Amino acid sequence: MEASEHTxxxxxxxxxxxGIEADEIELAVVRxxxxxxxxxxxxxxxxxTSDIPLERDPDLSQAPPSR
Amino acid sequence: xxxxxxxxxxxxxxxxxxxxxxxxxxxxATLARIEERNPALNAVVATxxxxxxxxxxxxxxxxxxxxxxxxxxxxxxxxxxxRFGAAEMLAPAEPGESGPYRALRDAGAVVVGVANMHELGxxxxxxxxxxxxxxxxxxxxxxxxxxxxxxxxxVAARLVAGAVGADGxxxxxxxxxxxxxxxxxxxxGRSAMAGHHMAEVSTTIVSGALCADAADCRALxxxxxxxxxxxxxxxxxxxxxxGGEVSEDVAPEVREACENAIEELRRETGGEVREIExxxxxxxxxxxxxxxxxxxxxxxxxxxxxxxxxxxxPLGRGLLKYRVLVPAIATIKAERVRTMARQTLARIFEDVxxxxxxxxxxxxxxxxxxxVELPSGILTADAANVRSGALANLTGIPAISVPVGSSEGLPxxxxxxxxxxxxxxxxxxxxxxxxxxxxxxVEASPPALDAEPLEA
Numbered sequence: 001m002e003a004s005e006h007t008x009x010x011x012x013x014x015x016x017x018x019g020i021e022a023d024e025i026e027l028a029v030v031r032x033x034x035x036x037x038x039x040x041x042x043x044x045x046x047x048x049t050s051d052i053p054l055e056r057d058p059d060l061s062q063a064p065p066s067r
Numbered sequence: 068x069x070x071x072x073x074x075x076x077x078x079x080x081x082x083x084x085x086x087x088x089x090x091x092x093x094x095x096a097t098l099a100r101i102e103e104r105n106p107a108l109n110a111v112v113a114t115x116x117x118x119x120x121x122x123x124x125x126x127x128x129x130x131x132x133x134x135x136x137x138x139x140x141x142x143x144x145x146x147x148x149x150r151f152g153a154a155e156m157l158a159p160a161e162p163g164e165s166g167p168y169r170a171l172r173d174a175g176a177v178v179v180g181v182a183n184m185h186e187l188g189x190x191x192x193x194x195x196x197x198x199x200x201x202x203x204x205x206x207x208x209x210x211x212x213x214x215x216x217x218x219x220x221x222v223a224a225r226l227v228a229g230a231v232g233a234d235g236x237x238x239x240x241x242x243x244x245x246x247x248x249x250x251x252x253x254x255x256g257r258s259a260m261a262g263h264h265m266a267e268v269s270t271t272i273v274s275g276a277l278c279a280d281a282a283d284c285r286a287l288x289x290x291x292x293x294x295x296x297x298x299x300x301x302x303x304x305x306x307x308x309x310g311g312e313v314s315e316d317v318a319p320e321v322r323e324a325c326e327n328a329i330e331e332l333r334r335e336t337g338g339e340v341r342e343i344e345x346x347x348x349x350x351x352x353x354x355x356x357x358x359x360x361x362x363x364x365x366x367x368x369x370x371x372x373x374x375x376x377x378x379x380x381p382l383g384r385g386l387l388k389y390r391v392l393v394p395a396i397a398t399i400k401a402e403r404v405r406t407m408a409r410q411t412l413a414r415i416f417e418d419v420x421x422x423x424x425x426x427x428x429x430x431x432x433x434x435x436x437x438x439v440e441l442p443s444g445i446l447t448a449d450a451a452n453v454r455s456g457a458l459a460n461l462t463g464i465p466a467i468s469v470p471v472g473s474s475e476g477l478p479x480x481x482x483x484x485x486x487x488x489x490x491x492x493x494x495x496x497x498x499x500x501x502x503x504x505x506x507x508x509v510e511a512s513p514p515a516l517d518a519e520p521l522e523a
Contacts, residue, residue, distance in 0.1 A: 011392075014392050015388060015391075015392070018369045018391055019369040019370075019373075020369045020372050020373060020388055020391065021373045022385070022388055025381040025385070026381060026384050026385040026388060027385070028385070029381060029382055029384070029385020029386060029388075029389070030385050030386075030388055030389045030392070032385075033385065033386055033389040034389060034392070036450060037353070037356070037393075040349070040350075040353045041353065041357075041393070041394070041397050043349075043350070043353075044350060044353055044354070044397055044400050044401070044404070045394075045396060045397065045400065047350065047400060047403075047404070049400050049403035049404070049407075052403045052406055052407050053406065054402060054403060054406060055405070055406040055409065058405070058406070058409070058463075059256075060255035060256060060270055060462070060463030060487075061254055061255050061256035061257060061463055061487060061488070062463075062487050062488070063409070063412075063413045063416070063486060063487050064406070064409045064410055064413055066413070
């Protein structure tokens, strides 16, 4: 089963787990957002970032320090 | 009598300084024009004539003495709290002196109104707001862009010559593009941010100007930066062009206009065009969305989400609830992607001065259905626009949107991005582009303005 096919079960269950209520319209919005963002999130999760050192507290007004 | 209403921002300032334009007359004429034109646009959501008159009476003889401007509903004023375009914000809001307000006041400018914005800053179209949507002066059935919808519509309709917006994920550049304006997203941290309800937590949001052209942006952004953004010569400009969907999955007329503009810019500056690769772009786009969405959640609890103001749009309520479901591992990886993208950009900017691509891949979509048709198919405008807008916010680099053409009677825009701190270069490049095309696009006016007053 594709990950996105879990959406119908996952969304209400996950919201309920947090104690968050949602009406039908809100659920539809959450589902739509999930269907849009979940595939790229899965791609992001597949990305091995272990060799990328985290730039701790980066100064975003400057280029990163050269390595 | 126009009383200088149709002059540029810098022309207004110069005429007042020279004694050729009475700032009191300009203020009153501006308020009258807002009253006349705004009902059809919903660009300005609050005026306060007495406060504006008091501001003018106390204004110092500084660079923008007497120049009327509007400010996005994202910034508090001493007499009015921001509403963030929403029935409810997730952060406390109260009246106060925001950084942009102080900068404007100290420069002698007069705040004449608060401008509309997309609800909670969470959209690139401007079609959702507690005040109702702002409308695009080029076609009032089209989106003005967001989230700085009102600032853009106000300047495009010549209610004022300059507006202050904010850009967390493209929110100055998208509306500048849709409304045919020039809009600079400054380098992170360079422009005034004090008093913003997310100033302490956001790593993506900056204040910035939306004006008709680059010289006006230079003048207004100099005030917001608190330093003179000196003009330079972009001769020999090295222009980087990114392949892939950001340049290619674009409406044909937009693509053609932007490719022509890049060639014009190259010729005007005697520069060169180089193809560059940014393999992290798709991941960077998602990372920006995840980081920007999650940074606002510090004050959120499930209980709070269960008692959201019913006047908040269903879209806004649903998106707030969705944000809670984003897995922590994704936001951690998003920070790693940010590091990677910053390192890649640092290398790229050793070889090129600017990166060029369409600001948005299609012209302003209909208010009623903000979707765009691209070669790959039909996408929501938000999903399409974020591809080009997000990178600058994630990495901190400056970016500017410049009008470069027209399609379906609506503006087309090119985005230029530069290395950290090179905001001035972007303004120089934008001015070079204006010279190259004879200022054709920055001087274009929405056709509806010819038939005033606009009908509601």
